[in-house]
């Protein structure tokens with residue numbers, strides 16, 4: 109039986125957030141920053157989050173030129189502009205909360221490798237730079253072909269490099285640990301190892317059941333709840349059609365020398381790589397086996413990991429040798445809209461979705477919008 113104290117002060121909160129990834133933590137921080145007297149609890153199912161936030165590549169990025177052109181074509185100029193603005197503002201929020209040290213931020217810029225057939229993106233650079241001038245007050249995308257030689261890429265494969273001085277890179281483990289500590293410092297009760305099995309809404313109360321081997325039942329109650337479980341949202345709301353998508357990442361052992369630093373997109377964003385000290389991290393390739401990668405299973409797809417090794421050798425390292433340290437997977441949640449959305453699938457229970465494949469920045473702004481809804 110739970111004690112009176114446990115029931116009144118731990119199981120009961122004003123707001124409960126389910127999911128302790130970057131979105132859940134950011135939402136909790138925004139709630140406490142706006143209203144310090146609120147009691148806020150986060151329920152995360154594992155001792156470390158198991159989704160995307162601790163598994164990603166650590167690109168602190170507003171997006172590559174080709175991604176933004178494709179986004180504009182599909183969703184329109186205004187939506188693309190808003191996407192960039194929200195990503196950029198969210199990155200600034202992360203910086204304000206944690207500082208550069210709190211996420212081991214490094215600023216070498218972002219680069220996009222263009223092959224011969226991708227050179228047509230040049231025609232958009234001036235227009236996109238003009239559009240984004242309102243946010244950045246200077247040109248964002250710059251053609252820098254001289255970097256092909258400087259970075260020792262194969263000039264047969266790489267015909268130009270688009271440089272973006274606003275992109276940076278972080279250590280995702282350090283960032284998530286610091287964000288959890290920052291949330292705790294604000295008074296958020298972050299509970300790890302708390303797997304939610306069901307949520308039900310009554311008139312003025314939301315009840316949340318957590319798996320617990322010691323008691324028959326652990327029921328948390330609150331006035332409002334926010335479900336930030338990303339790709340796992342359909343476990344609670346089957347009507348939400350978010351697509352769980354697996355991403356692979358490979359990191360090498362340290363290399364004797366590395367001619368570049370920064371974050372890099374290649375093949376229209378199908379592949380991405382960066383330096384981590386003297387190592388290289390490379391990810392992507394899910395377009396090669398789309399069907400199999402629509403999954404929440406954290407298992408290796410050998411075809412994709414082999415392709416990543418091949419890309420690393422041919423495109424990134426210009427045929428130099430490397431040793432693999434680790435290969436891992438993370439699960440993204442893809443939603444069809446360009447901008448994330450916040451819905452209320454059950455009374456007083458909210459869900460935020462659509463941070464997609466580049467969520468480190470935008471989670472801050474979405475968390476803030478979600479906090480505003482919860483406070484209404």
Ligand SMILES: Cc1cc2nc3c(=O)[nH]c(=O)nc-3n(C[C@H](O)[C@H](O)[C@H](O)COP(=O)(O)OP(=O)(O)OC[C@H]3O[C@@H](n4cnc5c(N)ncnc54)[C@H](O)[C@@H]3O)c2cc1C
Nearest residue numbers: 127129131153157158159160161164167304355438467468
């Ligand atoms: C391989 C990969 C590379 C990426 N690279 C980048 C990058 O470089 N830059 C970038 O900006 N973005 C990147 N992303 C995307 C980014 O990581 C995501 O957009 C972001 O982390 C989403 O955060 P989230 O909090 O919404 O979801 P998640 O991090 O998935 O968090 C959801 C949490 O909910 C928890 N949960 C699920 N079910 C339950 C339950 N029943 N009870 C309690 N808790 C539950 C999970 O354990 C998980 O911790 C990448 C993603 C992947 C997978």
